[in-house]
Amino acid sequence: xxxxxxxxxxxxxxxxxxxxxxxxxxxxxxxxxxxxxxxxxxxxxxxxxxxxxxxxxxxxxxxxxxxxxxxxxxxxxxxxxxxxxxxxxxxxxxxxxxxxxxxxxxxxxxxxxxxxxxxxxxxxxxxxxxxxxxxxxxxxxxxxxxxx
Numbered sequence: 001x002x003x004x005x006x007x008x009x010x011x012x013x014x015x016x017x018x019x020x021x022x023x024x025x026x027x028x029x030x031x032x033x034x035x036x037x038x039x040x041x042x043x044x045x046x047x048x049x050x051x052x053x054x055x056x057x058x059x060x061x062x063x064x065x066x067x068x069x070x071x072x073x074x075x076x077x078x079x080x081x082x083x084x085x086x087x088x089x090x091x092x093x094x095x096x097x098x099x100x101x102x103x104x105x106x107x108x109x110x111x112x113x114x115x116x117x118x119x120x121x122x123x124x125x126x127x128x129x130x131x132x133x134x135x136x137x138x139x140x141x142x143x144x145x146x147x148x
Contacts, residue, residue, distance in 0.1 A: 008074040008075060008076060009074055009075045009122045010075070011032045011037065011120070012032075013074070013075040013076060014032075014075045014079065014118065014120040014134060015029075015030060015031075015032055015118060017075060017076050017079035017080065017083075018030055018079060018110055018118060018134075021079070021083040021086075021107075021110050021111055022110070022111050025111050025147075025148050026148065027111050027112075027113050027147075027148045028113070028116070030115065030116055030117065030118040030136075031116065031117060031118070032117075032118055032119065033117035033118065033119050033137060034119070035119070036060060036117050036118065036119030036135045036136075036137050037118075037119030037120065037121065037135075038119070039058060039059075039060060039119060039135055040119045040120050040121040040133045040134065040135040041119075041121040043056045043058070043121070043133055043135075044121035044122065044123045044131055044132075044133050045121075045123060047123070047125070047131045047133075048123045048124075048125050048126060048131065049125070049126050050125070050126075050127070051066060051067050051068075051125035051126075051127045051129045051130070051131050052067075053065075053066065053067055053131070056133075058135070059137075059139075060119075060135040060136055060137050060138075060139055061109050061112065061115055061135065061136030061137070061138070061139030061140045061141065062109075062133060062134070062135055062136070062139075063078075063082050063106045063109055063110070063133070063134045063136075064131070064132065064133055065077075065078035065081060065082070065130075065131075065132040065133075066078070066122075066125075066129055066130040066131045066132045067129050067130075067131070068127075068129040068130070069127060069128040069129050070128070070129065070130070071124045071128060071129065071130050072130075073122075073130040073132065074122075075120065075122060075132065078122075078132040078134070079110065079134075081106075082106035082107055082109075082110050083107055083110055084107075085103070085104040085105075085106050085107035086104065086107045086111075088103065088104040088107075089104040089107055089108060091146070094146050105141050108140065108141055108147040109136055109139075109140045109141055109147075111147050111148055112136065112140025112141065112147045112148070113147060113148045114138055114140065115136040115137065115138060115139065115140045116137070116138075117136070117137040117138075118134060118135070118136060118137075119134070119135045119137075120132065120133060120134040120135070121133055
């Protein structure tokens with residue numbers, strides 16, 4: 001397998017993966033936002049030492065991915081994992097199935113109609129693993145609302 005390069009972790013890679021999932025449910029595209037991305041990069045840098053998937057509790061919606069001891073995870077891997085949770089989301093009841101190991105809130109944030117600005121960051125941790133964060137403005141997953 002070819003070594004994965006930085007080219008697979010660009011803003012456009014994150015955007016394309018999100019907008020593809022959004023298009024599948026008829027939601028308009030997001031745009032990259034440098035302010036949101038700077039927030040994500042700052043937080044990713046703080047997690048570089050331990051690679052712990054701990055939420056920042058900041059002003060934006062947030063999805064995290066990574067950990068482990070391999071640095072091959074890419075932007076596309078992260079977004080695919082979040083979007084794969086769609087199988088656990090029931091639109092009619094607006095709930096996540098109990099079988100979901102992590103629920104489906106990563107997915108619903110990806111496709112949240114009102115979240116229109118995206119900023120993501122990826123760092124290789126001192127553990128050898130990867131920490132990936134995507135931040136969403138405005139934040140999604142508002143209780144009582146549907147994502148789309």
